[in-house]
Amino acid sequence: MKILKKYRDVALGILIGAVLMTLIPVVYASKGELSQIAPFSTDSLWLLKQARVIVEAYQVDAASNDIDESEMVHGAMRGMLGAWKDPYTRFLDPQQLEDEKTSLEGSFGGLGINIASRDGKILVINPIEGTPADKAGLRPMDEIVRVNDDIVIGWDLDKVVKLLRGDPGTEVSVGIRRADTARLIDFKIVRDTIKIETVHAEILSDDIGYIRLRQFIKTSAPDVGKAVIDLKNKKAKGLILDLRNNGGGLLDSARDICDLFIDGGLVVSTKGRVDSANEEFYAHEGVLTQLPLVVLINEGSASASEIVSGALRDRNGTLLIGAKSFGKGSVQVLFNLSDGSGMFVTTARYFTPKGVRIDHVGLSPDIYVKSLWSDEDRDKADSSQGDGDKGGAERTGTPDGKTKSGPAEEKSTKDAKPRDPQLDKAKETLLKLIAGEKPETLRDPVPDPMSSDVSVISADQSSDDASVKSERGGKSLNPDKKPVLGK
Numbered sequence: 001m002k003i004l005k006k007y008r009d010v011a012l013g014i015l016i017g018a019v020l021m022t023l024i025p026v027v028y029a030s031k032g033e034l035s036q037i038a039p040f041s042t043d044s045l046w047l048l049k050q051a052r053v054i055v056e057a058y059q060v061d062a063a064s065n066d067i068d069e070s071e072m073v074h075g076a077m078r079g080m081l082g083a084w085k086d087p088y089t090r091f092l093d094p095q096q097l098e099d100e101k102t103s104l105e106g107s108f109g110g111l112g113i114n115i116a117s118r119d120g121k122i123l124v125i126n127p128i129e130g131t132p133a134d135k136a137g138l139r140p141m142d143e144i145v146r147v148n149d150d151i152v153i154g155w156d157l158d159k160v161v162k163l164l165r166g167d168p169g170t171e172v173s174v175g176i177r178r179a180d181t182a183r184l185i186d187f188k189i190v191r192d193t194i195k196i197e198t199v200h201a202e203i204l205s206d207d208i209g210y211i212r213l214r215q216f217i218k219t220s221a222p223d224v225g226k227a228v229i230d231l232k233n234k235k236a237k238g239l240i241l242d243l244r245n246n247g248g249g250l251l252d253s254a255r256d257i258c259d260l261f262i263d264g265g266l267v268v269s270t271k272g273r274v275d276s277a278n279e280e281f282y283a284h285e286g287v288l289t290q291l292p293l294v295v296l297i298n299e300g301s302a303s304a305s306e307i308v309s310g311a312l313r314d315r316n317g318t319l320l321i322g323a324k325s326f327g328k329g330s331v332q333v334l335f336n337l338s339d340g341s342g343m344f345v346t347t348a349r350y351f352t353p354k355g356v357r358i359d360h361v362g363l364s365p366d367i368y369v370k371s372l373w374s375d376e377d378r379d380k381a382d383s384s385q386g387d388g389d390k391g392g393a394e395r396t397g398t399p400d401g402k403t404k405s406g407p408a409e410e411k412s413t414k415d416a417k418p419r420d421p422q423l424d425k426a427k428e429t430l431l432k433l434i435a436g437e438k439p440e441t442l443r444d445p446v447p448d449p450m451s452s453d454v455s456v457i458s459a460d461q462s463s464d465d466a467s468v469k470s471e472r473g474g475k476s477l478n479p480d481k482k483p484v485l486g487k
Contacts, residue, residue, distance in 0.1 A: 087117030114247030126300025146175030209236030216249025248303025272348030329358025
């Protein structure tokens with residue numbers, strides 16, 4: 001029986017080979033015409049044909065599974081784009097493209113995190129404030145290793161996003177690898193409808209105006225403008241613009257927010273391979289306010305946040321306070337395809353007004369303050385306030401990101417807020433600026449291009465690359481070479 005089966009398989013293989021061979025003259029007879037419209041060479045197309053025929057003949061489930069040709073084409077397109085090894089150049093089938101548009105409208109079921117693919121890892125850019133991911137305790141630069149029972153190392157970014165999203169009220173298990181933790185941390189998070197409130201503003205102590213911007217959408221610039229006017233009417237003496245854990249958004253929104261604070265001139269440029277990708281964006285003359293301003297950034301500040309931060313520092317000398325930003329500074333353009341699918345293609349990279357590249361590099365702060373993520377760190381910060389109060393609760397961190405309080409202290413800590421050293425430093429610095437001190441006297445004396453809090457140089461970008469410049473002085477680390485702007 002085994003011998004008969006072996007001969008049957010051999011015969012079938014010979015038959016398939018014969019059929020393919022009879023097609024070769026036909027293929028090559030029209031080779032000249034085909035080459036004019038084909039996306040690949042005739043040899044490459046012939047290779048695809050062979051692969052399809054073999055799979056449909058031999059794959060164990062091929063007889064029972066009727067795979068639509070569009071699925072195979074879409075799979076081939078994903079593979080083609082993946083060959084460029086750019087996590088932001090990606091293919092979306094019609095349903096994925098519709099889901100993407102839904103998320104851009106600001107309301108969807110999920111966890112509330114911005115994620116990115118870098119060097120084969122799925123990294124959390126930032127948990128969005130007030131969302132399930134934020135409340136559970138996810139942090140910027142956490143690596144997502146597992147979603148439910150699936151190990152997602154090396155997976156396509158869109159596939160991971162699809163796993164994380166779902167109906168509000170449903171639970172998802174996420175396994176996280178964290179830089180300072182040896183073991184895998186498991187989070188069980190209940191999905192919710194994610195609605196993002198982009199702007200929060202208030203007056204802090206000492207008449208300091210505080211503006212928290214969570215995302216760059218169409219209404220962000222007008223909302224920030226209204227917040228500035230309201231804070232001025234409340235007699236604010238200076239402003240803190242908090243862009244921490246802001247993963248970016250619309251380029252136009254970033255430019256318009258720069259326009260509120262920068263009096264004309266360049267705010268950001270894009271540089272790519274084609275002329276249409278090389279653009280410069282300018283602010284209009286005049287500003288909404290001339291109050292002293294500082295900007296807060298951290299590992300979760302990316303894209304549009306980095307554009308605004310870089311422009312304000314380069315043009316106004318604004319101090320950046322906090323930790324090194326994520327380093328996502330590239331332009332993606334959506335190309336709609338004829339079957340309803342689409343492609344996001346990286347066409348250019350952002351550069352600050354002084355020509356500093358953001359992508360894969362990030363912005364180092366002028367005044368570095370470590371991000372406090374763990375409850376242990378927060379406890380240390382709380383105990384250093386110097387108010388002599390020894391009645392604080394003893395808290396321990398749990399894997400799900402929550403904290404535990406002793407029963408005697410639960411009431412006293414119910415309304416207590418953990419200290420925020422980065423915000424404290426921003427307030428302290430702003431008060432000095434209000435008092436007349438110059439920004440250059442307040443910057444850290446020795447710039448650290450590779451802050452210890454986070455490494456953002458990717459595997460294809462060494463620290464001595466000619467295109468990497470110092471954010472402080474705009475000088476190339478290797479002045480004898482010209483920047484390489486694309487692959």
